[in-house]
Amino acid sequence: MTLILSVFQAVLIAGFAPAVSWFIKKMKAVSQNRVGPRFFQVYFDLIKLFRKGMVISGTASWVFHAAPYVFFGGTIAAALMLPVIWKGALCGFMGDAILFVYLLALGRFFLVLAALDTGTAFGGMGSSREMFLSSLAEPALLLSFFSIGFHTKTLSLTGMMSVLAADSPHRVIFFVSLAFGAVLILAIAESGRIPVDNPATHLELTMVHEAMVLEYSGRYLALLEWGHQIKQLLFLTLLANLFFPWGIPDTFNAVPIVLSLLLYAGKIAVAAWVIGWIEIHFAKLRLFRVPDFLAVAFVLALLSFLGQLMVGRGA
Amino acid sequence: MSSEWIPSLVHFFGMMLLVASFGIIAAPQIMASVRAYAVHSFLLAVITVLVALAGHVEHLLISAALTVVLKTVVIPRVFSKMIHRLGVRREVESYANVPFLLLISVLLLFVSFYVTSGLRGLEPVFSKEFVSIAIFTVFFGMLVMISVKKAMTQVLGLLLIENGLFLLGITMTFGMPLLVELGISFDVLVAVFIMGIFMLKIRGAFEGIDIDDLTELKG
Numbered sequence: 001m002t003l004i005l006s007v008f009q010a011v012l013i014a015g016f017a018p019a020v021s022w023f024i025k026k027m028k029a030v031s032q033n034r035v036g037p038r039f040f041q042v043y044f045d046l047i048k049l050f051r052k053g054m055v056i057s058g059t060a061s062w063v064f065h066a067a068p069y070v071f072f073g074g075t076i077a078a079a080l081m082l083p084v085i086w087k088g089a090l091c092g093f094m095g096d097a098i099l100f101v102y103l104l105a106l107g108r109f110f111l112v113l114a115a116l117d118t119g120t121a122f123g124g125m126g127s128s129r130e131m132f133l134s135s136l137a138e139p140a141l142l143l144s145f146f147s148i149g150f151h152t153k154t155l156s157l158t159g160m161m162s163v164l165a166a167d168s169p170h171r172v173i174f175f176v177s178l179a180f181g182a183v184l185i186l187a188i189a190e191s192g193r194i195p196v197d198n199p200a201t202h203l204e205l206t207m208v209h210e211a212m213v214l215e216y217s218g219r220y221l222a223l224l225e226w227g228h229q230i231k232q233l234l235f236l237t238l239l240a241n242l243f244f245p246w247g248i249p250d251t252f253n254a255v256p257i258v259l260s261l262l263l264y265a266g267k268i269a270v271a272a273w274v275i276g277w278i279e280i281h282f283a284k285l286r287l288f289r290v291p292d293f294l295a296v297a298f299v300l301a302l303l304s305f306l307g308q309l310m311v312g313r314g315a
Numbered sequence: 316m317s318s319e320w321i322p323s324l325v326h327f328f329g330m331m332l333l334v335a336s337f338g339i340i341a342a343p344q345i346m347a348s349v350r351a352y353a354v355h356s357f358l359l360a361v362i363t364v365l366v367a368l369a370g371h372v373e374h375l376l377i378s379a380a381l382t383v384v385l386k387t388v389v390i391p392r393v394f395s396k397m398i399h400r401l402g403v404r405r406e407v408e409s410y411a412n413v414p415f416l417l418l419i420s421v422l423l424l425f426v427s428f429y430v431t432s433g434l435r436g437l438e439p440v441f442s443k444e445f446v447s448i449a450i451f452t453v454f455f456g457m458l459v460m461i462s463v464k465k466a467m468t469q470v471l472g473l474l475l476i477e478n479g480l481f482l483l484g485i486t487m488t489f490g491m492p493l494l495v496e497l498g499i500s501f502d503v504l505v506a507v508f509i510m511g512i513f514m515l516k517i518r519g520a521f522e523g524i525d526i527d528d529l530t531e532l533k534g
Contacts, residue, residue, distance in 0.1 A: 170320060170323055170324075171323055177327065177330075178330055178334070289343070291412075291413075291414050292341060292343075292412070292413040292414060295341070295413060295414035295417050295418075296337075296341055296417070298414075299337055299417045299418075299421060302421055303330060303333055303337075303421070303424075304330075306421070306424065306425070306428075307326065307329075307330050307333075
């Protein structure tokens with residue numbers, strides 16, 4: 001039962017991810033008086049890409065072929081560590097928060113290599129930008145995990161969530177609110193949303209993620225797109241379940257699980273709404289302003305850590 | 316309010332105070348810095364209210380009200396008027412980039428916590444962490460003063476130092492006598508006005524309020 005539920009969680013994330021993407025797209029379209037895509041359009045797009053043939057550069061080496069699988073696989077593996085609708089995950093163990101960060105980093109690393117592999121100018125540009133940004137985002141994410149881990153005395157995502165859920169709400173809100181701010185900024189940065197990267201454009205000056213996947217087509221592109229959507233949902237799930245961990249059951253009864261599923265959908269909708277709202281109301285930052293933005297996340301995480309270190313663990 | 320809530324609340328507002336301080340230095344535009352200062356002062360007022368409630372010192376409530384009126388409403392308005400009058404470029408220009416300044420601020424925070432943790436015989440009447448935060452605010456005000464090029468933001472640094480001293484006052488001794496508090500508040504207000512006039516004069520003399528130009532005064 002545990003196994004089924006854990007696998008179901010990962011499948012849920014993978015299946016649900018395009019829908020979240022659709023939600024933000026639709027929200028943006030409505031705000032601009034456009035109709036926006038139908039709900040199933042995002043899934044049709046993926047299916048279409050999976051069916052299409054691929055055009056691959058003659059100079060591409062095995063890295064180019066491996067990257068989509070590594071990226072997708074790494075993201076799915078990270079998804080297996082996240083508690084979604086019940087307090088447990090398939091691969092949850094002590095310290096999985098660190099592995100979570102580095103599985104995502106592994107996918108990114110391969111993507112960067114693959115973008116360099118074909119030797120196009122855009123690929124190199126996208127790679128250099130991606131590394132530039134991720135070198136700032138990654139320490140901030142780790143530091144946020146450490147600060148939450150310091151409060152909950154564990155470094156497993158499942159453990160963190162259980163401890164926070166058992167704590168009284170005001171303490172959770174007060175002691176991890178700064179880490180929440182940090183993870184929110186990182187969620188925007190990692191999923192390539194607007195103040196950092198614009199997912200809807202292929203403009204040379206602005207693209208980061210899009211520049212890296214420019215050489216891909218067909219099945220590989222579908223895997224990368226899907227993986228990217230899953231990554232976005234992973235961060236939203238982190239926001240929703242780590243910082244608002246209430247109402248998630250630890251038993252296997254059908255009713256609480258279904259309720260928890262609805263609650264999860266609601267929380268994700270709210271989180272996606274926040275991301276969409278930011279996307280609608282802010283302009284994209286100039287590339288060299290982005291480090292300032294990410295530095296804010298880093299400082300928030302550091303402050304959250306420092307605050308607990310100095311005043312004791314929630315005295 | 317139950318007594319169990321107050322430490323959490325105080326911690327929360329202390330942290331928010333720090334975030335507001337960082338906002339002053341991370342803000343891309345002068346008006347955003349001023350707004351961050353307004354938020355900082357407002358949080359200061361909230362903390363004052365908490366101290367007043369926890370320690371049953373009613374005259375602090377008057378100080379808090381004064382803080383809200385003067386520092387979150389009047390002074391930011393004076394600043395925005397001044398920015399319009401001076402017609403300065405709205406971007407904050409500093410000598411170092413934002414991430415570097417933020418890291419220095421965090422370092423300052425460490426220093427102030429370290430310095431205050433060594434102090435013996437220090438018996439604050441209220442939460443001890445605020446002594447460190449107050450000292451940090453003073454340091455931070457100095458950092459703001461030395462790191463930015465515009466005279467406008469230097470005034471902001473001075474006001475921050477005043478905020479830090481105010482916080483130190485309420486945590487160490489439940490605030491100074493009301494008369495002194497009133498005097499200080501009006502001093503600050505007058506100082507802002509005078510510095511506004513100064514800046515107009517500086518602008519008249521140098522056609523800008525970039526303090527780099529002031530070095531021309533040296534013989």
